[in-house]
Amino acid sequence: MAIRKDGIDTRDKILKAASEVFAKEGYRNTTVADICRRAGSNVAAVNYHFGSKDALYVIVWRNAFEEALRAYPPDGGLPPDAPAEQCLHALVHSALHRILGAGRLGHAGRILIREMSDPSEAIRGVFRDVVRPLRERTRKIIKRLLGPNANDREIGFCEMSVLHQCLAMGFRRGKLPPGVIKGGGKPTPELIDALAEHITKFSLAGIQAVRENINNNHT
Amino acid sequence: MAIRKDGIDTRDKILKAASEVFAKEGYRNTTVADICRRAGSNVAAVNYHFGSKDALYVIVWRNAFEEALRAYPPDGGLPPDAPAEQCLHALVHSALHRILGAGRLGHAGRILIREMSDPSEAIRGVFRDVVRPLRERTRKIIKRLLGPNANDREIGFCEMSVLHQCLAMGFRRGKLPPGVIKGGGKPTPELIDALAEHITKFSLAGIQAVRENINNNHT
Amino acid sequence: MAIRKDGIDTRDKILKAASEVFAKEGYRNTTVADICRRAGSNVAAVNYHFGSKDALYVIVWRNAFEEALRAYPPDGGLPPDAPAEQCLHALVHSALHRILGAGRLGHAGRILIREMSDPSEAIRGVFRDVVRPLRERTRKIIKRLLGPNANDREIGFCEMSVLHQCLAMGFRRGKLPPGVIKGGGKPTPELIDALAEHITKFSLAGIQAVRENINNNHT
Amino acid sequence: MAIRKDGIDTRDKILKAASEVFAKEGYRNTTVADICRRAGSNVAAVNYHFGSKDALYVIVWRNAFEEALRAYPPDGGLPPDAPAEQCLHALVHSALHRILGAGRLGHAGRILIREMSDPSEAIRGVFRDVVRPLRERTRKIIKRLLGPNANDREIGFCEMSVLHQCLAMGFRRGKLPPGVIKGGGKPTPELIDALAEHITKFSLAGIQAVRENINNNHT
DNA sequence: AATGAATGAGCCTTCATTCAT
DNA sequence: GATGAATGAAGGCTCATTCAT
Numbered sequence: 001m002a003i004r005k006d007g008i009d010t011r012d013k014i015l016k017a018a019s020e021v022f023a024k025e026g027y028r029n030t031t032v033a034d035i036c037r038r039a040g041s042n043v044a045a046v047n048y049h050f051g052s053k054d055a056l057y058v059i060v061w062r063n064a065f066e067e068a069l070r071a072y073p074p075d076g077g078l079p080p081d082a083p084a085e086q087c088l089h090a091l092v093h094s095a096l097h098r099i100l101g102a103g104r105l106g107h108a109g110r111i112l113i114r115e116m117s118d119p120s121e122a123i124r125g126v127f128r129d130v131v132r133p134l135r136e137r138t139r140k141i142i143k144r145l146l147g148p149n150a151n152d153r154e155i156g157f158c159e160m161s162v163l164h165q166c167l168a169m170g171f172r173r174g175k176l177p178p179g180v181i182k183g184g185g186k187p188t189p190e191l192i193d194a195l196a197e198h199i200t201k202f203s204l205a206g207i208q209a210v211r212e213n214i215n216n217n218h219t
Numbered sequence: 220m221a222i223r224k225d226g227i228d229t230r231d232k233i234l235k236a237a238s239e240v241f242a243k244e245g246y247r248n249t250t251v252a253d254i255c256r257r258a259g260s261n262v263a264a265v266n267y268h269f270g271s272k273d274a275l276y277v278i279v280w281r282n283a284f285e286e287a288l289r290a291y292p293p294d295g296g297l298p299p300d301a302p303a304e305q306c307l308h309a310l311v312h313s314a315l316h317r318i319l320g321a322g323r324l325g326h327a328g329r330i331l332i333r334e335m336s337d338p339s340e341a342i343r344g345v346f347r348d349v350v351r352p353l354r355e356r357t358r359k360i361i362k363r364l365l366g367p368n369a370n371d372r373e374i375g376f377c378e379m380s381v382l383h384q385c386l387a388m389g390f391r392r393g394k395l396p397p398g399v400i401k402g403g404g405k406p407t408p409e410l411i412d413a414l415a416e417h418i419t420k421f422s423l424a425g426i427q428a429v430r431e432n433i434n435n436n437h438t
Numbered sequence: 439m440a441i442r443k444d445g446i447d448t449r450d451k452i453l454k455a456a457s458e459v460f461a462k463e464g465y466r467n468t469t470v471a472d473i474c475r476r477a478g479s480n481v482a483a484v485n486y487h488f489g490s491k492d493a494l495y496v497i498v499w500r501n502a503f504e505e506a507l508r509a510y511p512p513d514g515g516l517p518p519d520a521p522a523e524q525c526l527h528a529l530v531h532s533a534l535h536r537i538l539g540a541g542r543l544g545h546a547g548r549i550l551i552r553e554m555s556d557p558s559e560a561i562r563g564v565f566r567d568v569v570r571p572l573r574e575r576t577r578k579i580i581k582r583l584l585g586p587n588a589n590d591r592e593i594g595f596c597e598m599s600v601l602h603q604c605l606a607m608g609f610r611r612g613k614l615p616p617g618v619i620k621g622g623g624k625p626t627p628e629l630i631d632a633l634a635e636h637i638t639k640f641s642l643a644g645i646q647a648v649r650e651n652i653n654n655n656h657t
Numbered sequence: 658m659a660i661r662k663d664g665i666d667t668r669d670k671i672l673k674a675a676s677e678v679f680a681k682e683g684y685r686n687t688t689v690a691d692i693c694r695r696a697g698s699n700v701a702a703v704n705y706h707f708g709s710k711d712a713l714y715v716i717v718w719r720n721a722f723e724e725a726l727r728a729y730p731p732d733g734g735l736p737p738d739a740p741a742e743q744c745l746h747a748l749v750h751s752a753l754h755r756i757l758g759a760g761r762l763g764h765a766g767r768i769l770i771r772e773m774s775d776p777s778e779a780i781r782g783v784f785r786d787v788v789r790p791l792r793e794r795t796r797k798i799i800k801r802l803l804g805p806n807a808n809d810r811e812i813g814f815c816e817m818s819v820l821h822q823c824l825a826m827g828f829r830r831g832k833l834p835p836g837v838i839k840g841g842g843k844p845t846p847e848l849i850d851a852l853a854e855h856i857t858k859f860s861l862a863g864i865q866a867v868r869e870n871i872n873n874n875h876t
Numbered sequence: 877a878a879t880g881a882a883t884g885a886g887c888c889t890t891c892a893t894t895c896a897t
Numbered sequence: 898g899a900t901g902a903a904t905g906a907a908g909g910c911t912c913a914t915t916c917a918t
Contacts, residue, residue, distance in 0.1 A: 010881075026337050028247045032909060042883045047910060049881090116390040117336045118245050156399035157417040164387030165380050171335040180375035198376040198429070205428030206421035213420070229899080251892060261900050266893060268899095448878080464775050466685045470913060480879050485914060487878095554828040555774045556683055594837035595855040602825030603818050609773040618813035636814040636867070643866030644859035651858065667902075689888060699904045704889060706902090 011049045013039040016104075018046075019060045023107040027057055027120045054122040061111055061123060065130050068098040068108035074137055084144040085204060088162070091138060092203070093196035095166040100187050100195075113170030138163055145207045149214050158210055162203045169195075230268045232258040235323075237265075238279045242326040246276055246339045277342055280330055284349050287317040287327035293356055303363040304423060307381070310357060311422070312415035314385040319406050319414075332389030357382055364426045368433050377429055381422045388414075449487045451477040454542075456484075457498045461545040465495055465558045496564055499549055503568050506536040506546035512575055522582040523642060526600070529576060530641070531634035533604040538625050538633075551608030576601055583645045587652050596648055600641045607633075668706045670696040673761075675703075676717045680764040684714055684777045711779040718768055718780055722787050725755040725765035731794055741801040742861060745819070748795060749860070750853035752823040757844050757852075770827030795820055802864045806871050815867055819860045826852075 017038035021030045032046045032053050039045070050056040076090025099109030115127055142158045143150065176187055187195070236257035240249045251265045251272050258264070269275040295309025318328030334346055361377045362369065395406055406414070455476035459468045470484045470491050477483070488494040514528025537547030553565055580596045581588065614625055625633070674695035678687045689703045689710050696702070707713040733747025756766030772784055799815045800807065833844055844852070 026247075028245075029337075031907085033907090043908095044883060044910085044912090045881090048883090053909065113336050113390075117332055118248070153399055153413075156395070157414065158421070160387075160395075160399070161384050161418065161421050164390075165383050167390065168379075168383030168387040171332075171383075171386065176375070176379075180372055180379070194372075195376065199380065201428055201432065202377070202380050202425035203421075205424040209420055209424030210417070250890080252890095262892085263894085263900055263902095272892065464685075466683075467775070469911080471911095481913085482879055482881095482915080491913065551774050551828075555770050556686075591837055591851075594833070595852065596859070598825075598833075598837070599822050599856065599859050602822050602828075605828065606817075606821030606825040609770075609821075609824065614813070614817075618810055618817070632810075633814065637818065639866055639870070640815070640818050640860075640863035643862040647858055647862030648855070688886080690886090700887095701889080701891090701904060702902090705904090710888065 010039065010041050010045060014041065014045060014049060014056070015060060015063065018056055019064050019104065019107045019111075022057060022060055023064075023110040023114075026114045026118060027122075028118070054120075057120065057122055058126055060107075061115075061126055064104070064108040064111055068101070068105055071105050072097040072101070074134060084141050085200075087141045088145070088204065089196065089200040091141060092162070092166055092199045093193070095134075095163075096169060096192050096196050096199070097189075099166060099170045100192050102186065109170050113167065116167070135159065135163070142207065145204070146211050146214065150211070154210055154214060158203075158207050161206060162199075165199045165203065229258070229260050229264060233260060233264055233268060233275070234279060234282065237275055238283050238323065238326045238330075241276060241279055242283075242329040242333075245333045245337060247337075273339075276339065277345055280334075280342055280345055281349075283323070283327040283330055287320070287324050290324050291316045291320075293353060303360050304419075306360045307364070307423065308415065308419040310360060311381070311385055311418045312412070314353075314382075315388060315411050315415050315418070316408075318385065318389045319411050321405065328389055332386065335386070354378065354382070361426065364423070365430050365433065369430070373429060373433060377422075377426050380425055381418070384418045384422065448477070448479050448483060452479060452483055452487060452494070453498060453501065456494055457502050457542065457545045457549075460495060460498055461502075461548040461552075464552045464556060466556075492558070495558065496561055499546075499553075499561055499564055500568075502542070502546040502549055506539070506543050509543050510535045510539075512572060522579050523638075525579045526583070526642065527634065527638040529579060530600070530604055530637045531631070533572075533601075534607060534630050534634050534637070535627075537604065537608045538630050540624065547608050551605065554605070573597065573601070580645065583642070584649050584652065588649070592648060592652060596641075596645050599644060600637070603637045603641065667696065667698050667702060671698060671702060671706060671713070672717060672720065675713055676721055676761065676764045676768075679714060679717055680721070680767040680771075683771045683775060684779070685775070711777075714777065714779055715783055718765075718772075718783055721761070721765035721768055725758070725762055728762050729754040729758075731791060741798050742857075744798045745802070745861065746853065746857040748798060749819070749823055749856045750850070752791075752820075753826060753849050753853050753856070754846075756823065756827045757849050759843065766827050770824065773824070792816070792820070799864065802861070803868050803871065807868070811867060811871060815860075815864050818863060819856075822856045822860065 014035060018030075018035045021034050021038060025034075033043050035056075036043050036045055046053060046056055050059060072094035074091050074094050075087070076094055078086055078090050082090075095109075098105065099113070100106060101109070112131075115123060119127065138159050139155060142155055142162065146155060146158065176191070180191075233254060237249075237254045240253050240257060244253070252262055254275075255262050255264055265272060265275055269278060291313035293310050293313050294306070295313055297305055297309050301309075314328075317324065318332070319325060320328070331350075334342060338346065357378050358374060361374055361381065365374060365377065395410070399410075452473060456468075456473045459472050459476060463472070471481055473494075474481050474483055484491060484494055488497060510532035512529050512532050513525070514532055516524055516528050520528075533547075536543065537551070538544060539547070550569075553561060557565065576597050577593060580593055580600065584593060584596065614629070618629075671692060675687075675692045678691050678695060682691075690700050692713075693700050693702055703710060703713055707716060729751035731748050731751050732744070733751055735743055735747050739747075752766075755762065756770070757763060758766070769788075772780060776784065795816050796812060799812055799819065803812060803815065833848070837848075
């Protein structure tokens with residue numbers, strides 16, 4: 001019944017525009033007018049389709065994260081009983097792609113980073129839902145790598161070491177420091193892969209060192 | 220020529236209030252009224268003393284950073300020819316204290332983190348002036364640890380690994396994940412020290428692994 | 439030429455919904471969306487069927503009033519030459535039922551009251567058409583009760599005394615003051631009848647007093 | 658220190674403008690812009706001085722009512738033990754002046770009437786505080802006039818009969834029906850006095866009739 | 877005949893800044 | 898030197914209405 005193509009189009013256009021602007025500018029810096037201008041629609045359109053700026057933000061966020069998780073699942077397609085080293089690599093690899101990826105696929109990471117340092121009231125719930133599982137997964141892998149003698153603090157520290165190497169990439173807003181890439185431009189997929197390789201190797205060595213330390217102290 | 224004591228007081232009170240609120244809420248979430256209410260002065264005071272919200276922000280930022288650097292110098296008081304391992308520890312230790320420290324001394328770190336993920340136009344210049352030297356210092360230490368065969372990319376990657384483990388702490392806004400500290404509260408100086416210990420050890424092992432890899436590839 | 443049954447249905451549903459909402463919330467507090475939600479139709483329906491919110495309001499008003507007048511005619515079915523006392527009672531009785539009556543029949547009264555204190559431009563015409571005859575009828579009855587010596591002011595005052603006792607009930611929005619009815623709830627038909635009884639008796643005594651006063655002054 | 662005359666002036670101008678517009682148009686129909694235009698100030702002034710439209714409304718309301726009560730106290734300056742007939746007259750007289758009075762003194766009544774038929778959420782509390790005492794006073798007088806045998810319903814009915822004759826005048830928004838005053842214009846103080854006279858006499862007769870009825874039924 | 881989509885005008889409020897003392 | 902008052906430029910949202918099917 002009177003399904004108008006442009007109805008869906010406008011909604012999607014707004015969603016697209018919003019995810020771009022939110023990712024780039026953050027919640028507070030983005031105005032509804034910005035989004036609508038970019039989507040080529042009227043200011044009232046956001047409210048019509050989503051109810052409020054807040055609600056739009058939540059939807060954009062959820063969409064972006066789900067899409068990114070689909071494109072780069074944290075298990076990298078590995079079986080649950082794969083070696084912990086491979087699991088760690090898969091985790092790091094997918095996280096980096098989500099955070100640094102170009103286009104839509106990078107929005108999730110960028111929004112996430114913003115939320116971490118500047119949480120919008122609107123989104124705490126979503127945030128928790130999405131970040132906790134990731135942390136759990138990391139934790140499990142770390143546990144396997146540290147062995148049975150590790151205590152909570154040691155696990156927690158290693159968890160932070162690994163995750164922070166990935167998350168902090170979001171700071172750079174897609175730009176790597178000079179020296180790593182000529183001109184400090186945006187990272188190519190190949191560079192992201194190399195970075196994942198590095199972080200994995202770096203972290204495995206770090207974790208191994210912690211493990212040895214634990215075992216020495218226990219004997 | 221009596222120096223207007225309370226003039227200076229007001230200025231200082233605003234500076235103090237501003238650094239607290241900016242650190243906690245970020246630039247855009249902070250209103251001039253917030254600051255002035257907290258400083259016990261009136262809304263016009265900010266503009267009167269500093270010209271604009273922007274200018275106040277820049278000053279707050281510079282002050283906070285300089286104060287933090289004085290309190291926790293990145294060289295930790297070590298002589299320039301100290302062993303690279305000690306230098307790395309000093310670097311990490313001071314960075315963590317600047318970022319996680321309680322009270323005024325933590326403001327610098329928190330403002331820094333915010334700026335990284337949400338740069339205010341007002342501050343790009345200051346930002347560069349302040350961050351680059353730190354990066355240079357880190358780079359030099361990494362270079363010494365990696366040996367003469369390391370190329371720019373390898374150095375850059377390790378530099379990021381180390382710095383990001385520190386910087387990302389700012390995300391947490393002073394709260395560590397559960398398991399590391401009971402209740403996820405604010406970190407004590409002791410905990411910060413332990414964390415510095417961990418990051419240093421973790422990173423040295425990571426760097427060492429990278430170094431071995433380099434040498435293997437070169438033979 | 440099948441008559442679009444659901445077309446009429448929609449129109450009627452809107453009319454019903456509108457009369458309820460208008461009576462309860464008043465013209466300005468009612469949104470077209472409110473009405474359409476309640477009618478189970480879409481926002482465009484009001485404009486489609488009635489042209490505008492204003493036009494719908496006018497129609498609702500007229501309908502409600504005519505329906506109420508049919509259900510409770512001001513003459514109460516009395517012959518024109520019935521005793522003035524009975525006519526007064528019939529008038530009061532029907533007015534109270536129109537104003538306080540439950541369901542559709544009360545809408546007319548409630549809308550009327552609202553219009554009196556907050557006239558919408560849209561309706562002045564209708565309002566006059568509908569109120570004037572009532573006033574005329576009241577006036578005639580009062581005249582008979584006051585006798586031939588009453589002047590316009592005396593008639594007008596008594597007219598107001600009687601009508602206002604009825605009309606002001608609309609203020610209460612269907613709730614009577616505590617003491618009159620337990621819990622201050624909505625009036626039952628029996629209570630309305632009792633109230634009509636009271637107002638009639640009260641007013642007849644009042645009018646009689648005015649009449650005596652007139653006659654004393656004239657002698 | 659730096660008391661600016663115009664500060665107070667603006668606040669007062671807004672208060673004045675607001676009480677006029679609110680009384681004339683009601684809460685919902687009045688825009689902040691209307692008020693400020695009338696007060697010759699900026700739209701932001703309302704928020705600056707009063708915090709919100711709601712808060713302004715509450716203040717206007719309270720002011721208007723208090724001022725009106727001061728100008729026309731419900732006891733009319735009578736001693737508490739004055740004859741009930743005189744008390745009733747004083748009550749009616751003052752109520753009518755408050756409701757029909759010209760200029761500022763009439764605003765209270767007009768706002769009151771609006772609130773009765775179209776309550777703003779903002780004001781329920783104030784409303785109760787202000788109306789209940791009046792009702793109590795009326796009730797006491799009625800009780801004295803009805804004698805000891807009256808029950809709650811009889812008292813309540815009479816209370817309504819008296820109060821409604823006064824309150825409903827607010828409907829007219831200052832205009833009396835044709836016949837009472839040439840041209841249906843605004844009531845003069847003299848006319849208001851005459852009306853008070855009428856309502857008192859009318860009501861005393863009504864109450865007396867109710868009383869006789871009570872006593873007949875009790876024997 | 878009917879409707880989901882879209883719009884623009886308008887409203888209340890916030891806020892950095894300026895004014896006048 | 899300092900401040901209470903005042904402002905204008907947005908910003909988010911509501912709503913009656915119009916558009917396109």
